[in-house]
Amino acid sequence: MDSTKLMKLREESGIKIIEIKTDLSSYAASDLRKMLEGLLAEKVEKVVVNLSQVSHINSTAVGALVGVAKRLRQSGGDLKICALADNLTRTFNLIGASSVVEIYESENSALAAF
Amino acid sequence: MDSTKLMKLREESGIKIIEIKTDLSSYAASDLRKMLEGLLAEKVEKVVVNLSQVSHINSTAVGALVGVAKRLRQSGGDLKICALADNLTRTFNLIGASSVVEIYESENSALAAF
Amino acid sequence: MAQADIQLQIPSAAFYIEPVRAFVGNLAKSLGFSRKRVADIQLVLDEVCSNAVHHGSVNATVGVKLCISIDTDALEILVRDTGTRPAGKKSWLTHERLSEIEMNRSPNNESGHGIFIAKSLSDMHEMQTNASGGTDVRVVFRFLKPRDIEI
Amino acid sequence: MAQADIQLQIPSAAFYIEPVRAFVGNLAKSLGFSRKRVADIQLVLDEVCSNAVHHGSVNATVGVKLCISIDTDALEILVRDTGTRPAGKKSWLTHERLSEIEMNRSPNNESGHGIFIAKSLSDMHEMQTNASGGTDVRVVFRFLKPRDIEI
Numbered sequence: 001m002d003s004t005k006l007m008k009l010r011e012e013s014g015i016k017i018i019e020i021k022t023d024l025s026s027y028a029a030s031d032l033r034k035m036l037e038g039l040l041a042e043k044v045e046k047v048v049v050n051l052s053q054v055s056h057i058n059s060t061a062v063g064a065l066v067g068v069a070k071r072l073r074q075s076g077g078d079l080k081i082c083a084l085a086d087n088l089t090r091t092f093n094l095i096g097a098s099s100v101v102e103i104y105e106s107e108n109s110a111l112a113a114f
Numbered sequence: 115m116d117s118t119k120l121m122k123l124r125e126e127s128g129i130k131i132i133e134i135k136t137d138l139s140s141y142a143a144s145d146l147r148k149m150l151e152g153l154l155a156e157k158v159e160k161v162v163v164n165l166s167q168v169s170h171i172n173s174t175a176v177g178a179l180v181g182v183a184k185r186l187r188q189s190g191g192d193l194k195i196c197a198l199a200d201n202l203t204r205t206f207n208l209i210g211a212s213s214v215v216e217i218y219e220s221e222n223s224a225l226a227a228f
Numbered sequence: 229m230a231q232a233d234i235q236l237q238i239p240s241a242a243f244y245i246e247p248v249r250a251f252v253g254n255l256a257k258s259l260g261f262s263r264k265r266v267a268d269i270q271l272v273l274d275e276v277c278s279n280a281v282h283h284g285s286v287n288a289t290v291g292v293k294l295c296i297s298i299d300t301d302a303l304e305i306l307v308r309d310t311g312t313r314p315a316g317k318k319s320w321l322t323h324e325r326l327s328e329i330e331m332n333r334s335p336n337n338e339s340g341h342g343i344f345i346a347k348s349l350s351d352m353h354e355m356q357t358n359a360s361g362g363t364d365v366r367v368v369f370r371f372l373k374p375r376d377i378e379i
Numbered sequence: 380m381a382q383a384d385i386q387l388q389i390p391s392a393a394f395y396i397e398p399v400r401a402f403v404g405n406l407a408k409s410l411g412f413s414r415k416r417v418a419d420i421q422l423v424l425d426e427v428c429s430n431a432v433h434h435g436s437v438n439a440t441v442g443v444k445l446c447i448s449i450d451t452d453a454l455e456i457l458v459r460d461t462g463t464r465p466a467g468k469k470s471w472l473t474h475e476r477l478s479e480i481e482m483n484r485s486p487n488n489e490s491g492h493g494i495f496i497a498k499s500l501s502d503m504h505e506m507q508t509n510a511s512g513g514t515d516v517r518v519v520f521r522f523l524k525p526r527d528i529e530i
């Protein structure tokens with residue numbers, strides 16, 4: 001199945017919001033990366049990734065988020081993530097990605113931080 | 115793991131209520147049967163089985179419920195079940211058990227039916 | 229790739245049926261089966277595996293084998309047990325025994341619903357005595373639309 | 380019964396890692412591991428299987444094998460890939476390469492975190508070149524209390 005169907009893209013006051021409705025193992029991570037690279041190609045600058053419906057993430061998916069955040073920053077934009085379940089927070093902390101990508105409690109606080 | 119930990123037994127106005135917090139495949143079904151036979155041995159007459167937190171049931175578990183309901187009726191009691199998810203209802207209907215065991219929408223309506 | 233095969237072997241004990249059900253449920257969902265259909269597939273699998281464990285490979289140290297194949301139009305699951313019959317004894321799987329099971333089935337009975345459920349909810353159900361004297365049960369669930377497997 | 384073994388073989392493709400994760404998650408939960416520990420076990424499994432699929436058995440028609448053993452004090456998972464190295468070429472698995480991977484690891488890097496995660500979250504982590512020239516990764520998760528397996 002095409003897991004991009006489980007990644008909803010919308011826009012709010014110039015910020016692209018991706019809501020992910022699937023766990024992020026390698027298979028879905030590669031779809032996420034494609035979606036994010038599509039946004040980069042469109043010169044999108046501000047992205048929020050809402051992980052509230054994700055109960056598992058692996059290092060490949062974290063890497064995709066870190067990589068795109070860094071590239072967006074080079075052009076003055078950013079990628080922020082929000083609404084992480086406890087074990088997702090643990091995974092971000094273990095990798096150290098919490099110090100590279102900005103993490104917010106809720107979608108609203110992530111949007112407000114731009 | 116002992117799945118009986120996931121079957122909570124309590125009593126309300128003389129009716130034993132079993133709340134099941136595990137899916138009912140063969141493994142848990144045999145624990146359910148043991149618990150029900152324990153109640154039969156104690157001469158309990160009225161039992162309600164709350165399935166609201168069960169998302170799967172197989173024919174062995176349905177059989178245990180049917181069997182105990184029939185035995186309780188012989189001594190003037192009954193076993194009633196309640197709060198079935200759609201696919202549990204389908205399984206009861208397929209087997210034909212819906213016409214043998216009384217099924218209620220909610221725990222309260224099952225209790226009230228005694 | 230025309231077909232993908234998965235092999236799974238568990239000890240013959242009811243405890244291991246739940247993880248297998250989780251595996252197949254997740255797979256069926258990813259293949260695009262509807263929620264309802266996923267529940268049906270899981271129930272059939274549970275019934276067939278329960279029979280393999282309780283009537284087939286009765287000794288828990290002996291395994292139950294599953295072979296799961298995904299091709300362009302269907303998900304197919306084969307469940308193989310080793311059987312327990314002493315050498316020389318006939319297989320349980322005869323037309324007479326099967327029609328007896330079918331005739332005796334009643335909503336009032338505590339058991340005897342498993343084969344009926346597996347037949348009712350699958351698109352194809354087939355039972356055969358295998359080389360080791362046990363039973364091979366094959367069930368097929370068709371996709372609504374044929375799919376290109378590039379997975 | 381002292382030990383129970385489960386064998387699982389999937390095509391070498393990321394698509395099949397999710398059902399395996401569901402299987403092992405369900406099994407670990409039934410074995411009594413806490414929610415947190417189940418999540419850790421699933422993450423380690425995901426990382427090890429992702430490596431087997433992406434770096435090990437690169438050709439999807441070749442399989443990745445898992446052997447899951449449950450004994451009195453631990454759950455042990457072995458993940459075996461076939462490797463892709465041409466005959467005669469050395470295995471990737473050398474002390475130099477491993478310390479290079481470890482030294483280069485940085486939160487800023489998009490990749491290179493998998494082995495670190497598997498090491499960090501398991502009670503034992505071991506990698507070995509296997510007979511077919513691929514990699515065997517063995518991870519162990521101990522139970523808090525020893526358990527009597529009668530399953």
Ligand SMILES: Nc1ncnc2c1ncn2[C@@H]1O[C@H](COP(=O)(O)OP(=O)(O)O)[C@@H](O)[C@H]1O
Nearest residue numbers: 279280283284320329339340341342343344363
């Ligand atoms: N794999 C099997 N090996 C041996 N006997 C089997 C197997 N599957 C089914 N049977 C026989 O068929 C009968 C009917 O099976 P089923 O319809 O599943 O109901 P139940 O398992 O509740 O008896 C069983 O009681 C058993 O005698």
Ligand SMILES: Nc1ncnc2c1ncn2[C@@H]1O[C@H](COP(=O)(O)OP(=O)(O)O)[C@@H](O)[C@H]1O
Nearest residue numbers: 430431434435471480490491492493494495514
């Ligand atoms: N099963 C494997 N077969 C071959 N090479 C492997 C395997 N597992 C890991 N490696 C090598 O080790 C490196 C580090 O792996 P890892 O820490 O998981 O990070 P990543 O997979 O993101 O590169 C990989 O890039 C790869 O070169």
